[in-house]
Amino acid sequence: MTHARPHSARELIDRLVSFDTVSRNSNLALIDFIEDYLADHGIASRRVSNEDGTKANLFATIGPAERAGGIVLSGHTDVVPVDGQDWTSDPFEVSERDGRLYGRGTSDMKSFIALGLAALPDFLARELQVPIHFALSYDEEVGCLGVRPMIDEIIRGLPRPQAVIVGEPTMMKVINAHKSIHSFHTTVTGLEAHSSATDEGVNAIAYASELIGFLNQLANEMRARGDKSGRFQPPFTTLSIGVILGGTAVNIIPRKCTFSWEYRCVPDQDPDEILARFTDYAHSRVLPRMKAVSPDAHIETILRAASPGLRAEDGSSAETLVLKLARQNATEAVSYATEAGLFQIADIPTVVCGPGDIAQAHKPDEFIELSQIAACEAFMQRLAAFAHGD
Secondary structure: OOOOOOOOOHHHHHHHOOOOOOOOOHHHHHHHHHHHHHHHOOOOEEEEOOOOOOOOEEEEEEOOOOOOOOEEEEEEEOOOOOOOOOOOOOOOOOEEEEEEEOOOOOOOOOOHHHHHHHHHHHHHHOOOOEEEEEEEEOOOOOOOOHHHHHHHHHHHOOOOOOOOEOOOOOOOEEEEEEEOOEEEEEEOOOOEEOOOOOOOEEOHHHHHHHHHHHHHHHHOOOOOOOOOOOOOOOOOEEEEEEEEEEOOOOOOOOOEEEEEEEEEOOOOOOOOOOHHHHHHHHHHHHHHHHOOOOOOOOEEEEEEEEOOOOOOOOOOOOHHHHHHHOOOOOEEEEEOOOOOHHHHHHOOOOOEOOOHHHHHHHHOEEEEEEHHHHHHHHHHHHHHHHHOOO
8 A cells, every 4th residue: 555645636737837838849857757756656668669769658547457347547737838928927937827737738638647647546546347547748849749659568567458538628528529730841942043033933922832833723622522431520621831930031942942742631531632642742733843954953842740630439438438428418529639540540539528629729818727636537547447347
C-alpha cells in the first residue's frame, strides 16, 4: 500500500501547464515529472523515445497488465506556440478568473492528462479487474508523430484493449468520427531574369499562383460534393493554403516560390485523391511550360504530416463504454484530427472524449471551464468503478 502524497487535479494542471512543451521543444522535463509521480505511487512506466532522445512517450498500467480488455487513456504532452499571440496572463502559469483556468494546454489537452493522474489514488484504492493504461505522447500537434511507435509497443506488448479514450477537448461529448489531415510543402523553382525580360525567365510566383488556383478549384469541388454522412461541420472536405513565400525584389523575376497547404477529408473519401489530382495537374499542365524556357525548372511537393480520419463504428466496445461513462446518449463527429484514427487502424476501438472546448485550442488566453474539470473528475470516478467491476 502506497503512502505517496496525492496531488489534486488543480495542482497537477498547474504543474503540467508550467512545462513549456511547445512542439519545437523537448518534453522530457514533463515526462520526468510524470514518471516520478507514478513511481511515488508504486507504478512503473516505460518510455518510448524519439531517435535523438530529446523527446519521449510514456506508457504505464494500473491493474492487471496481462489481462485483455483494458482501457487506454491517450493524451499528447505537446502544445502549440504562443509566439505573436496577445495573452493577458503568462501562458505557462495557470490563472483562474471567472470560473475558468487560463493557460496554454488547459483545454488542449493537459487538463485531461492531469485529471487522469489525479484519479490515480482512486484507481489504486480499488482492486481493478480491468487494467487502465496511460499513453502519453509527444509531437501530436505536428502530425501525431510520437504516438505511432507507442501504438506499436502496445500491439506487441499488451493484450488487446477494449477501448482507447483520446482526451481531446470535446466538452465531454463522445466523438466517434473525425476528418483526416494531410499537409504539404510545395516548392516551385523557375529561372531568374530582369523583370523587363519576362520571356527569358520562369516566374515561380506566377506558376505557384496557377497551382494555388487549381487547389482553390478543388476546394470548391469538395464543397459542392459535400458530406454524405451529414455529420461534419463544415459539411465537406476542406482545403486550405496557409503560407506562401517567394521573390526577392519587384524588378527580379522570382526563381523560387514555396507554399504550404493542407486538406481535411471526410472519412468516406479517398484521402489520396486530392494529392493525386494536384500532382497530375502540376506535372502535366504547368511544368512543361516552365521547362520550355528552363530545363532546370521543377515543382516538388513534400508531405509534411498526415493523420488518418476516424471512421464511425457504431456499437463498438469503446463507444458503448464511453457513452455510459460520459452519461451521453449519442455520439458526434468533429472536423479536427487526433491520434484516434491511428489506434483504429491498429484494430483498437477508439473514441474521443475529454474536458474543455476545442474552440479555445490554439488561441491566446486559452482556457477551460471549472465545470469541465468537475465533469471529467466524475468521469474518472465512474471509470474507476467500471474497472473495479462495480
